[in-house]
Amino acid sequence: MKILTLVRQVPDAEARVKISGGQVDLEGATLVMDGMDEYGVEEALRLREGGAAVEEIVALATGPKRVEDALRTALAMGVDRAIHVETDQALDPIALSRVVAQVAQAEGVSLILVGGQEADWDSQALGAATAERLGWPQLTWTNELALEGDTLTGRHDVDDGNESFRVPLPAVVTTQQGLNEPRYPTLPNIMKAKKKELRKDTLDAYGAAPTVRVVGSDIQTRARLNKMIDGKDPQAAAAELLDLLRNEAKVIA
């Protein structure tokens, strides 16, 4: 069987992003593989290392040329080959799912791993949309996976706790923090990753035009209220502080 893992490149969590011309300007920002996708890559590798009959692990990314770096990271971690659908258009999750579903079919994969959430768009739609297109079952927010033959078992979070599941492949699985501890690639593997196949594809072939258009972006700023409490009477000041924290800021119950 083959596993497809989706890789997205996003600004580092500590990167300071700028806005120019109403768009997020990533010039100069450190870009990394989305942490959620690292869990996916790591889990694919672990399933194989755990003895499952995984023939091949393929990483897929869409986006501009720079996205190659994220794919190289996946290759350095141990993925066998990569497909880069190169485009400067930003794809919303629904458009992206069209690419993922078509690649999955063309490659004959039976397990797709995608992030439960996307660090930049913060959307959770990609896994569901991909499953819907393919008519496959989806398991969201997984925190444990095991493969035996063509059966995937595991645990995933639901609203009021978590449940165990068993599902025949093919299936779409979304990851989350805690699924595993992603490995750091070794330095020799980073160099070897360059020799692995990284196939380029154009977006035209997939008919996946985004329907959502970003018309403006803003950086969220929090206005400070600079509220001062008179400290002359410590008891009263403490009581007032408690009241503000409880009823105005609502940070304590």
Place this chain on the structure above:
Amino acid sequence: MTATLPAADVGMRFALSDDQRLIVQHVRDYCRAEIAPRAAEYDRSGEFPRGQLRGLAELGLMGATLPEAWDGAGLDSVTYALCLEEIAAADASVAVIVSVQNGLPEQMLLRYGTDAQRERYLRPLARGEHIGAFCLTESGAGSDAANLQMRAERDGDAWVLSGAKAWITSGGQADTYLVMARTGGPGARGVSCFIVEKDRPGLSFGRPEEKMGLHAAHTTTVTFDGVRVPAENLVGEEGQGLIIALASLDAGRIGIAMQAIGIARAALEHAARYAAEREQFGKKLREFEGVSFKVARMAARIEAARLVALKAAWLKDQGQPYGKEASIAKLLASEAAVDVTRDAIQIFGGNGYSREYPVERLYRDAKVTEIYEGTSEIQQLVISRAVFAEYSD
């Protein structure tokens, strides 16, 4: 034309290759996430950073420049140098242990060891399963290493080592010690190099020195009380020991230069951030020329030192002589590190003098780079000799 203008197939080019860029970025990310956050804690506890070294070993950094055939990561010297800067910017104690391991015992075994010695001692060092130490200095022989007194006597098919070494990095923690001892008469030609394993009877270690900085990098005396090692533990030829040691120190000095640059860069980063936030007289500190020009000089010193160190590393990769450049790099980088970290404390004001902030640790860690692997005075001796040799005809 002097030896400072070597020709190469490619002219001057300062850009990193794709591989180099990806590796250095990766090591930077790794060190920021895994090493830097615990540096202050290790400085306080003085605990030997085993876990940190294990993590770096998994990346391949405990055998960074060794060929993959010997379980190394196969990095070129330039990439390795930049990796050391990243490690040092995160934790200078970890960096010196890594630098000694890669630069000294491993280089000595790779270049002068037999295949049997490499198989047995180099592989575990390269994989980071073993830690290596370099034993040259004695209480009576520091800068004047050729005057070392420790003896090794031949006894049948063994050597018996007696004497004491001082200031040994990773003493007591290391598994494999490369030891310079006198097998012949006085002077440089009477010294040979031996491999001594940690568990040999008669080998003992002093308590870690209470140092000004580099608290997590243990430094001890190592005492040899009639330690017997088999004849096959001799590295290279009899009488070749000091040549082996000094040749490795050339490479080691690039490592210490990069360690110094890493420390200095960390100080610059902290100082620049602090100057952008702290306000006095209604202005950010960085708006005062007295502060901003200091920052400019700090950056200039670091950049200049880094360029020379990378040039030395590049010369090494080209198979060209690089001893003079390595000494220049070590001299400039260590002085820059001491000055830049001291200036960073100044920019932090009272906070700079406090353990709550990182710059006082950087200052304490920086000072030793002017001392070990040849003091600044010894670097000047090496550089001036090279200069006089160039202009002697």
